[in-house]
Amino acid sequence: MSNFLRACRGEPVDRIPVWFMRQAGRSLPEYRKARAGVPMLDACRRPDLVVEITLQPVRRYGVDAAILFSDIVVPLHAVGVPIDIKPGVGPVLDTPVRSRADLAALRRPEPDDLAPIDQAVRGVVASLPPDVPLIGFAGAPFTLASYLIEGGPSRHHERTKALMHSDPELWHDLLARVADISADFLVTQVQAGARAVQLFDSWAGALSAADYHQFVLPHSAAVLAAVADLDVPRIHFGVGTSEFLGMMADAGAEVIGVDWRLPLDQAAERAPGRAVQGNLDPALLRADWTVIEQQIQRIVDEGRAASGHVFNLGHGVLPSTDPEVLARVVDTVHSATP
């Protein structure tokens, strides 16, 4: 079994596995070339492009896992939600979901809706070296719901939070539908050959622990439960969620993603028995190499406190990141004593 999968399961590894969130993306010149003139959601629906882009960082860096090139809103788009990704802005939709009548837009995916993803995943898996697993991924219900309710990226999530508290019945119905869509998307990826999954809850850190527990946790748990019997490690990641890492583990994750704010040894205490992944501040990839090297060593040392350590950043690769620096990070992690 690969070091990545072994680390996710808390088993001994030959060397510390490493991959990067958003390793396939704008920091790579070959990505910018492949994407030139192709809108994001079009690219995500073209299996040839998904295969090429997903493999680019594997070829370039020798990372221990690939992550499917996609976007968290792809499954919403696939069921017909009129959502688009505006460059420099993010996902936007002209008809936000704010009433019971709007829920009809969130229908369960049909096999045809999922076919492009199925095909893309099969293509990626066929092209990957056999010792490099593909990580499937999906957006978590809260983050997706925030886009749907706000109509786009939001700094304060005002409408989302107001709806959550003022109409909990509608809120839970909405999240249950989004969770079904995310779950189908994840299951499709695993059935097509993904050997791990990551559930991204980009905005969950905007919530208090109490609100997360009451309004979000059951729905993220439902997504993770959908792949519980498929023998794939489940990674659960949020940003600024240190106060409720234990709940994110309880949602059904074998691996807890950690941002750059909380050291891995403290994360391991809050999510006992889980593997940990993350913690290198992506902003620091612009610092001098000696700084990065010290950070890597610190993270490797602190990661030993957990039942399994997957090296990663604390958030996605920033577009301004020098790929040469990431290559050096991979080599340094691979040279470190697990």
Add this chain to the structure above:
Amino acid sequence: MSNFLRACRGEPVDRIPVWFMRQAGRSLPEYRKARAGVPMLDACRRPDLVVEITLQPVRRYGVDAAILFSDIVVPLHAVGVPIDIKPGVGPVLDTPVRSRADLAALRRPEPDDLAPIDQAVRGVVASLPPDVPLIGFAGAPFTLASYLIEGGPSRHHERTKALMHSDPELWHDLLARVADISADFLVTQVQAGARAVQLFDSWAGALSAADYHQFVLPHSAAVLAAVADLDVPRIHFGVGTSEFLGMMADAGAEVIGVDWRLPLDQAAERAPGRAVQGNLDPALLRADWTVIEQQIQRIVDEGRAASGHVFNLGHGVLPSTDPEVLARVVDTVHSATP
């Protein structure tokens, strides 16, 4: 002594004092009228406007404290840093501070630089009811440094963090200068009659506790130390800083500002012996009144665990907030049993 000052000092109160961060601002029609056609930094330099705008929420809501209408970059602007506030964007400057030579721009304020603030504060204090204290305020060194280094608001603070780690000597020199400017600004306000101060570190939550401790804490402590002997309670506030609330208290604060993520009773445990302020999620002011009422009661209950409780939001009033709702919050807090 006012209930506000008593709560800050952990003394018994007749009723729970309440004020709102950004209570003087865009949510008020009278503010929009007063500011019409006047750029932000011009408004901050006109004592007549500062007096009028600072008093508006006191008149309208009967809050227990006024906060000086200003902006955290006003002192930088006052010493000649070519900074502007762009509507909808925030503070921007064309010549960021990134090298030792750039530090010269950060000179210590002369009395003339501080005269408009001195005059504004005296005007406010003369106009306020005697039982309503004025809170002076300043931006904390990290947040100001991030604007200076990035050249504007930044989501990832990449250059700031890279500089901090790659050239700690330059970093500390830069922050020491910014701290001197902030401190002079605070001292001026207190000498002119402000009876409490709040140090705002809007962006500190972007940091790990270790980085905050090494690179930021000494400089925020220097600002708070500058007013330590002036007999004013010092409030220290950041967003997303729950992991290092204890350090923010250690920096020299009598009152810890708490965002909406951490309940006040937990905040009180992390900053023992301090009063607490905050925690109502400003986004929830858009929820139904019964929701807001429950949140107020929860916060009042949890606030009893601390040595002093000042009711406030967990961040500034959002521009879309209905002033009628804030008026109702004030009345409800005032009716609650302390």
